[in-house]
Amino acid sequence: MERLLRIDRRVIFVLIFAAVLVPFLANLKLKPGAPSPSTRDVYDFIGKLPAGAAIMLAFDYGPASMPELQPMAAAICRHAFRRDLRVICLALSPQGFLLADRVLAETGPQEGAAYGEDYVNLGFKPGYTAVVLNMGQSIPGVYSQDTKGTPVERLPVMRGIRNYSDIALIVDLASSNTPATWVAFAHERFKVPVAAGITAVMATEYYPFYQSKQLVGLLNGLKGAAEYEYLIENPDRGAMGMASQSIAHAVIIVFVILGNVGYFGARRRRRVTR
Amino acid sequence: MRKAIPLVIGFVTGTFMFVQFFVPHEAGEYGYKLLLDWVQIISAFAMILGLASLFHSNWEKVRRRRRDYGYSVVTLVAFVFMVYVGLFRPGEPVQPRGWVYGRDSQGAVGRWDRELGREDQFSLLIESDQDTGHGSWSNHGTGWQVNWGRVPVMARCPYEVSVYCRAQPAGGPVAALEVSYVDERGEPLPREHPRVEAKPDTADWQQLKVPTKAPEGAAEMHIKLSATGRGKVWFDDLGIRQTEGMASISPPNPKFDQPERLPTIRKLADTEDGSGFKWLFDNVLVPLDATMFSLLAFFMASAAYRTFRARTPEATVLLVVAVIIMLGRVPLGELIHKQFPELCEWFMMVPTVAARRGILFGVALGSIATSLRIILGIERSHLGGS
Amino acid sequence: MAAADALSNLTTGQIVGLWLQAAFTLAIFSFLWSDNPVYKLAEHIFVGISAGYGVVLVWHQAVLPLLLFKLLPQISGGAELSANYWVVIPGALGVLMLTRFFPKYDWLSRWPIAFVVGLYAGAGIPAVVQASILEQSQATLEPLKALHGPLIWGSPPVGSDGASVLTAFNAVLLLTGVICTLSYFYFSLPHTGILGVTSRIGIWFLMVAFGAGFGNTVMARVSLLIGRVQFLLEDWWRGTGIRLFGGG
Numbered sequence: 001m002e003r004l005l006r007i008d009r010r011v012i013f014v015l016i017f018a019a020v021l022v023p024f025l026a027n028l029k030l031k032p033g034a035p036s037p038s039t040r041d042v043y044d045f046i047g048k049l050p051a052g053a054a055i056m057l058a059f060d061y062g063p064a065s066m067p068e069l070q071p072m073a074a075a076i077c078r079h080a081f082r083r084d085l086r087v088i089c090l091a092l093s094p095q096g097f098l099l100a101d102r103v104l105a106e107t108g109p110q111e112g113a114a115y116g117e118d119y120v121n122l123g124f125k126p127g128y129t130a131v132v133l134n135m136g137q138s139i140p141g142v143y144s145q146d147t148k149g150t151p152v153e154r155l156p157v158m159r160g161i162r163n164y165s166d167i168a169l170i171v172d173l174a175s176s177n178t179p180a181t182w183v184a185f186a187h188e189r190f191k192v193p194v195a196a197g198i199t200a201v202m203a204t205e206y207y208p209f210y211q212s213k214q215l216v217g218l219l220n221g222l223k224g225a226a227e228y229e230y231l232i233e234n235p236d237r238g239a240m241g242m243a244s245q246s247i248a249h250a251v252i253i254v255f256v257i258l259g260n261v262g263y264f265g266a267r268r269r270r271r272v273t274r
Numbered sequence: 275m276r277k278a279i280p281l282v283i284g285f286v287t288g289t290f291m292f293v294q295f296f297v298p299h300e301a302g303e304y305g306y307k308l309l310l311d312w313v314q315i316i317s318a319f320a321m322i323l324g325l326a327s328l329f330h331s332n333w334e335k336v337r338r339r340r341r342d343y344g345y346s347v348v349t350l351v352a353f354v355f356m357v358y359v360g361l362f363r364p365g366e367p368v369q370p371r372g373w374v375y376g377r378d379s380q381g382a383v384g385r386w387d388r389e390l391g392r393e394d395q396f397s398l399l400i401e402s403d404q405d406t407g408h409g410s411w412s413n414h415g416t417g418w419q420v421n422w423g424r425v426p427v428m429a430r431c432p433y434e435v436s437v438y439c440r441a442q443p444a445g446g447p448v449a450a451l452e453v454s455y456v457d458e459r460g461e462p463l464p465r466e467h468p469r470v471e472a473k474p475d476t477a478d479w480q481q482l483k484v485p486t487k488a489p490e491g492a493a494e495m496h497i498k499l500s501a502t503g504r505g506k507v508w509f510d511d512l513g514i515r516q517t518e519g520m521a522s523i524s525p526p527n528p529k530f531d532q533p534e535r536l537p538t539i540r541k542l543a544d545t546e547d548g549s550g551f552k553w554l555f556d557n558v559l560v561p562l563d564a565t566m567f568s569l570l571a572f573f574m575a576s577a578a579y580r581t582f583r584a585r586t587p588e589a590t591v592l593l594v595v596a597v598i599i600m601l602g603r604v605p606l607g608e609l610i611h612k613q614f615p616e617l618c619e620w621f622m623m624v625p626t627v628a629a630r631r632g633i634l635f636g637v638a639l640g641s642i643a644t645s646l647r648i649i650l651g652i653e654r655s656h657l658g659g660s
Numbered sequence: 661m662a663a664a665d666a667l668s669n670l671t672t673g674q675i676v677g678l679w680l681q682a683a684f685t686l687a688i689f690s691f692l693w694s695d696n697p698v699y700k701l702a703e704h705i706f707v708g709i710s711a712g713y714g715v716v717l718v719w720h721q722a723v724l725p726l727l728l729f730k731l732l733p734q735i736s737g738g739a740e741l742s743a744n745y746w747v748v749i750p751g752a753l754g755v756l757m758l759t760r761f762f763p764k765y766d767w768l769s770r771w772p773i774a775f776v777v778g779l780y781a782g783a784g785i786p787a788v789v790q791a792s793i794l795e796q797s798q799a800t801l802e803p804l805k806a807l808h809g810p811l812i813w814g815s816p817p818v819g820s821d822g823a824s825v826l827t828a829f830n831a832v833l834l835l836t837g838v839i840c841t842l843s844y845f846y847f848s849l850p851h852t853g854i855l856g857v858t859s860r861i862g863i864w865f866l867m868v869a870f871g872a873g874f875g876n877t878v879m880a881r882v883s884l885l886i887g888r889v890q891f892l893l894e895d896w897w898r899g900t901g902i903r904l905f906g907g908g
Binding site: 007012016020030032034036037064066067094095126130133137138189200207208211221223243248251253256263 | 295303306307310311313314316317318320321459460461552555556559560561563564566567568571572574575576578579580582583584593597600601603604605606608609612615619622623626627630631634
């Protein structure tokens with residue numbers, strides 16, 4: 001029994017790595033079933049917007065959270081481009097705006113959307129609460145140029161966009177507490193609908209805001225991304241990860257069980273010997 | 275004095291923002307916007323402060339030869355290198371001030387020729403090794419160059435635009451001069467673009483001339499110098515003459531002799547593909563950051579095995595719920611039982627929301643109390659003292 | 661896309677980049693075996709490059725457009741048409757922030773800090789009241805409508821099938837959970853009597869929430885590893901044409 005308590009951590013490391021790697025090599029695919037209501041709500045909201053409406057996509061994360069949030073961003077962009085929505089990207093996190101470029105460079109051309117006409121990357125500005133509040137007055141007032149240095153009034157995609165009253169939905173893709181900022185300062189004050197795509201670490205913190213409908217929907221971690229990919233019928237990196245995710249969880253659960261069996265076994269033996 | 279002024283500043287800005295929320299007044303709106311702009315600028319300096327202190331601490335480590343200071347040297351070198359690449363863009367072609375090589379170019383390369391010129395040694399060059407190659411230089415582009423290259427015009431006024439060109443081989447590539455206009459908002463005016471083209475000579479410079487008239491509503495002239503076909507075309511000595519009236523107009527950098535100055539005040543092209551800055555972001559920063567955090571998967575698994583024990587009833591609840599969530603959030607859960615995801619969703623939406631909301635209320639009340647204490651000057655810890 | 665095609669589409673810079681990414685990924689993973697100089701080197705390069713990235717970004721996306729372009733519109737590329745000298749004030753306040761490096765004058769750095777902290781405190785109070793207290797309270801009470809409509813809320817009952825029984829149960833459970841959790845954090849009275857019971861129940865709710873949090877955290881961490889494995893397999897191995905186990 002006590003041997004179960006002495007598994008070397010490197011053994012665990014190797015098994016976790018294998019649990020993630022093998023499904024890819026074996027080309028094992030596991031499809032999530034019906035999408036979570038929170039994912040479905042985001043999809044339905046974007047699905048009901050009229051063509052030409054503008055959604056704002058905030059890239060509030062860095063490379064560390066890419067695997068979870070980048071597939072969400074790509075899926076939402078695809079959905080929006082297919083529905084002829086305008087996509088305005090910006091970043092409250094310094095590294096987010098280059099990640100936005102990556103997503104747009106891939107999804108834009110594939111979905112027949114053009115830079116400047118269907119989408120734009122406005123880039124990063126410091127002082128995030130101030131940025132969120134300030135755009136309630138004027139979006140061009142905060143972002144006078146896009147990341148390429150073009151004045152925003154010369155971009156067709158920005159035509160008629162003054163402030164939040166011209167934005168149909170804000171989707172915050174976040175790895176920190178920015179969704180709370182968007183809710184408190186953009187949604188409550190200017191009544192613009194906000195949805196969030198978050199890392200699973202933050203999930204329990206944001207379900208209260210989803211239950212209260214302060215967030216119209218919530219994409220939770222890689223599962224949320226995979227569900228959205230299936231909703232738009234374009235399974236991609238999120239969906240591909242589901243098999244590895246399943247196996248790795250199973251391995252971790254097995255280790256937790258082993259740890260407990262070992263622990264209680266050892267405890268009982270100690271009692272018996274006493 | 276030292277204590278009073280910050281307290282007054284905090285009181286004034288805090289009270290203003292608080293009152294403005296309830297009393298949206300026009301003058302208030304103006305001040306509100308102004309303060310928010312200011313905060314953004316100050317936040318930028320806060321970021322600079324953070325970055326500078328990181329530099330400073332590593333610098334001190336190296337200066338005092340502390341333990342493992344070699345790694346600090348690595349950090350400093352990487353830091354300086356990234357800043358250098360990002361701000362000064364080494365290796366990228368230098369352009370003459372006010373002129374940009376067109377993005378519509380295909381199969382041709384445009385560069386600033388510093389060896390061949392009509393009167394001096396500078397000119398613009400377009401070079402292609404394809405019969406269909408096309409390239410263009412213009413005074414209009416995105417970015418800060420727009421202002422250097424701007425040609426303001428008067429609506430309804432006639433002009434003559436001219437440029438010298440030369441080619442190699444003779445009778446090879448076609449050189450063209452094209453003029454168009456935009457209004458005050460930068461919108462192109464829908465008129466035919468006056469244009470002239472020629473197959474220039476090799477031995478001597480040949481002048482292209484376009485007579486044109488600024489249409490109604492025109493505010494600026496866009497000049498485009500293009501070349502099509504295999505070979506080289508040089509352009510030099512641009513001229514713009516107002517053919518009626520006395521006023522004269524000076525074209526931007528007509529001899530193409532000044533390099534772009536202020537290398538750091540350029541458009542944000544550093545975010546585009548092909549720039550060294552973006553390359554370093556993609557190939558150094560992204561993998562390091564992402565991999566560093568992915569290590570947590572291993573440590574999490576190892577820690578779960580070592581410490582996650584059903585010692586007490588409370589710990590058992592925690593463990594059971596964690597396992598339900600871990601299974602319910604992946605397709606595996608569904609394979610075990612169809613209702614697994616629903617059970618998982620229920621745990622997230624009811625008991626978890628309840629507990630999280632209880633915490634949220636506590637945090638909210640705490641932050642309101644702290645905010646009031648800050649505005650009223652009772653809380654001073656952020657000012658470095660009690 | 662076949663591996664060979666993928667390779668032919670890549671530029672030299674991209675191929676070198678992919679190999680560099682792979683090298684850095686493996687260098688960081690080497691930490692799993694033990695702390696070693698290769699890991700340390702990669703780690704310190706990361707710190708330097710990301711700090712340098714921050715400087716370039718602040719310059720291009722903040723200092724230039726927010727400050728210098730407003731003072732010198734002629735260098736702004738048409739983004740600013742006229743000068744706005746008001747920005748001298750926050751610019752000066754910002755510079756005062758840097759007095760931190762000079763102990764003799766560092767008291768001046770309190771001015772910009774007081775400005776920012778005061779402003780956020782003032783803007784935060786109404787926002788927090790609205791977003792975290794009023795709306796959240798409402799969302800806690802509103803589901804109780806499912807209990808019995810006409811009596812309490814003046815709206816018709818939802819129905820009496822199984823679904824609405826569950827809805828009603830959830831509504832009561834939610835309210836109970838919020839109150840009990842709050843009571844656990846109420847330290848002004850000893851946790852005995854009724855408060856003792858509610859705070860005990862509060863602990864159970866908290867344990868469920870922490871369990872859910874842990875489950876989700878495991879999910880998130882594993883996802884990050886999946887991202888790196890996807891890079892190694894899809895982008896690096898397949899992208900640069902390395903054939904693994906005969907696959908392509």
